[in-house]
Amino acid sequence: NAGVTQTPKFQVLKTGQSMTLQCAQDMNHNSMYWYRQDPGMGLRLIYYSASEGTTDKGEVPNGYNVSRLNKREFSLRLESAAPSQTSVYFCASSEPKGGGYNSPLHFGNGTRLTVT
Amino acid sequence: KQEVTQIPAALSVPEGENLVLNCSFTDSAIYNLQWFRQDPGKGLTSLLLIQSSQREQTSGRLNASLDKSSGRSTLYIAASQPGDSATYLCAVMNRDDKIIFGKGTRLHILP
Secondary structure, eight states, rough: OOOOEEOEEEEEETTTEEEEEEEEEOOOOOOEEEEEEOTOOOEEEEEEEESSTTTTEEEETEEEEEOSSSSSSSSEESSOOOOOOOOEEEEEEESSSOOSOOOOEEEOOOOOEEEE | OOOEEEEESEEEETTTOEEEEEEESSSOOOOEEEEEEEETSSSOOOOOOOETTTEEETTEEEEEETTTTTTEEEEESOOOOOOOOOEEEEEEETSSEEEEEOOOEEEEEEE
8 A cells, every 4th residue: 555655755956957756656546746845835736637648737837847657657857956946845646537526635755855 | 826825824722622723715616625734744644625515524533614605614623632733734626626735734732
């Protein structure tokens, strides 16, 4: 019962470097989400994918790209990291799109990213 | 644009007291509202989910209510315990499947 798995758990980047955060879920969920959490800011939605093959911008998409590789996997890419992207990143998944709107959001354990 | 507000930002209460956390949202066209708990340095755990057609949900000492027309939800915690200390977040699912969070309420239960 892995649920939502995120890798890596920790990462330090230098300004301008690129990296991809990986997320996979084993619950056969349709919807997947990427959030960032900063002190005092709650969780802010970066991108989401309502179903396999679709992606949409959230509240703070600038500087990020995503790929819904298949139903299980949803990756987040930073093409040129900036110090403002230092944050904790959470991936989450849920059932909607025909599965009913009574499915709670399941979270991974997060990736702590520092950009120097 | 959906905006979710949680008041207060922080709350301290003595052990054993009942308490209420508040959540408000600006766009009432939602599919559901969820309450989460987050312990320091950890991920989020779902506590309760209320569908738009429902008025409340209960789980143990927790009761969440939803008044969609007024854009408000409350989380009631009965007989608080030190183990309830955490940050509590509410989130709404919009009709476009976006899930938007409030900034949370940091709860501290005093032994």
